[in-house]
Amino acid sequence: MTTATATATATQTTEFERTECTRCCGTGRYSYCRTMNGIFGPETCFKCNGHKRSLTLRGQAAHSIFADSLSVPSTELHPGMVVRSHCNEPWAIVKEAREGREGDGSCMINTDGSRRYWFHVLTDKCSHGTTATTMWRVAHSKEQKRAKIDLAYRYQDCLTKAGKIAKKHTDEAIRIAAELSA
Numbered sequence: 001m002t003t004a005t006a007t008a009t010a011t012q013t014t015e016f017e018r019t020e021c022t023r024c025c026g027t028g029r030y031s032y033c034r035t036m037n038g039i040f041g042p043e044t045c046f047k048c049n050g051h052k053r054s055l056t057l058r059g060q061a062a063h064s065i066f067a068d069s070l071s072v073p074s075t076e077l078h079p080g081m082v083v084r085s086h087c088n089e090p091w092a093i094v095k096e097a098r099e100g101r102e103g104d105g106s107c108m109i110n111t112d113g114s115r116r117y118w119f120h121v122l123t124d125k126c127s128h129g130t131t132a133t134t135m136w137r138v139a140h141s142k143e144q145k146r147a148k149i150d151l152a153y154r155y156q157d158c159l160t161k162a163g164k165i166a167k168k169h170t171d172e173a174i175r176i177a178a179e180l181s182a
């Protein structure tokens with residue numbers, strides 16, 4: 001299928017699909033098309049954040065699988081990993097990550113009176129009492145991030161306009177998703 005390959009290369013996706021923002025009609029301001037009398041004033045549109053364009057459903061699905069691939073839950077943290085739990089936090093090196101146990105500072109009291117300890121994550125910056133399912137953003141090198149973005153673009157090419165996997169691209173989409181979460 002040389003022809004198909006050539007076509008795919010020619011139309012290589014280079015961004016998460018966006019369109020003119022539907023909330024602000026591409027003005028970047030919320031009030032423009034929603035209130036004729038400008039009750040809300042010239043506020044920055046929160047859907048596109050003033051960028052005037054917003055992700056399409058297909059773009060959202062591809063961007064979301066990319067964003068998810070940059071994070072892992074507490075249970076997948078290992079000593080030495082560089083992580084942060086919020087984007088405004090400094091990066092920290094994981095020293096220890098384990099289920100909570102007796103002796104840990106804080107705990108929750110179950111309805112039967114027994115104690116439930118927070119999942120324990122210790123970094124070089126601080127100690128976190130958290131949950132097993134809390135997501136942590138893992139530091140990626142520029143190259144690692146680039147590779148994941150390219151995979152997400154290929155994933156986007158497998159999606160329908162509604163952001164669902166197109167039947168004919170199911171195998172490819174599953175393969176890419178697996179590669180992204182590896």
Ligand SMILES: [Zn+2]
Nearest residue numbers: 021024045048
């Ligand atoms: Zn907007």
